[in-house]
Amino acid sequence: MAYCRRLCTRLCLACSSQKCLRFLLILLVVIGASIYYNLFFFLTTNYLEDRDFVGVDKCPACYGTSMCHEFNHGHLSLSSYSRMRFLDIVNVKNVYFGWHNEKNIDVILKRLGHDTELASFDANLCKNAGAGQDCDVAKSIFQTKFSRVLETTSLEVAHVEGLSDVVRCPSERLLERILMMYRDHVPGQSLSKDHKLMLMTMLSVNPEPIIYTIFPHSEGWPFPQYYGACGRLIVEEYVGKTLGSYFHSDWSTRLDLAYQVMKIAEQLTNNDLEYALYMTDVSFDNFAVNKDGRVLVIDAENIIVVDKRKIKTDAKPSWNERHQSFHDECKSHPGCLSFSSELLCKRHSSDHNYYATCHGLLAKNSEWAGTKGGLLHDPPADLPEREQLNTLIAECEKPSQRNGRYDAMQQLLQLLSELTDGS
Structure with a gap:
């Protein structure tokens, strides 16, 4: 406002005639009205009722139509x-905050890719179909x-061969589960x-909804609830703040969160379904903490699913x-991981998730917002297990002996459990 007043003063000094002043007044009114109209338009328009914005015209080269009724009837809004x-220019990941009016819950909407990726x-779809410049992807697919x-x-x-990480090493049992x-x-x-x-x-663009579907939150898996899709937007549960938001929390809070992420690494590696879900992209922004204090994985695009039962049978x-x-x-x-999908697909046991979690979230070089030290940085000086904790984390990230990470992981889980109970 002060800037506008200064601008008006300068313009008035530069323009002494009555006609000029009248013109400037009209110009300022027009500019003000334009700004007001655009803000009013942005704040009152429900873009989730816009078929072009949602991408329904792309179907069936889209993610689904199960939630189109909610979109069309205004039950969902940004x-x-x-x-x-106008902030879409910085929203390169195409992730939107939303509200479900009927359920009275916060949701997240995703396009599952950058504009360039889509x-x-x-x-590629048009090229594979042999279509020309005026290709209609809805028909060409x-x-x-x-x-x-x-x-x-x-x-x-x-x-599905070569489509995405979830089917990097497919088995009939896995594909049956996906379809079911x-x-x-x-x-x-x-x-x-x-x-x-x-x-x-979905399998080709981004299989995150598939992961949430075949390993559902309702069955105890550490993922958000998946609600459905309309066009090229999926709808999932809004979990809460990312793990990075707790980087500078008190020691007992960070201790509990660290214990949870290590338990996630263990659950995704060993579970009753005999599927190993190997995380190949681990960062503080890929986890979030819900209102109950539970940690969930909120970015599941880069998870390789291995059928351990098939490996054992073959x-x-x-x-x-x-x-x-x-x-x-x-x-x-920063935080990049080294891995061989070929080896992960061939072995019944792998320490990859332990490595990924320790390297990406707990090790001294793990960083969030430019700050290093990992989630368990600066343990209390009077903590008797301080040296043991640092040693186990270092061994988990870079084991000093072959297969040392397996033992370090189990000891680290036990130690974190004891420290959490005692905090």
């Missing part, structure tokens, strides 16, 4: 700064390799041709040799 569409997917899934009632290995659990999110639970192509689109050479992850000091970005 909230917080996501309502300011444009690349469309371009029927002419692509994805259409092979329409020829069978099942989801087969040949349909996906059917529960389809109206009427009957898979049409369109629904099958929507499944293939019993190929070296299947039962413990796989050890080595950090190669990759420099692509």
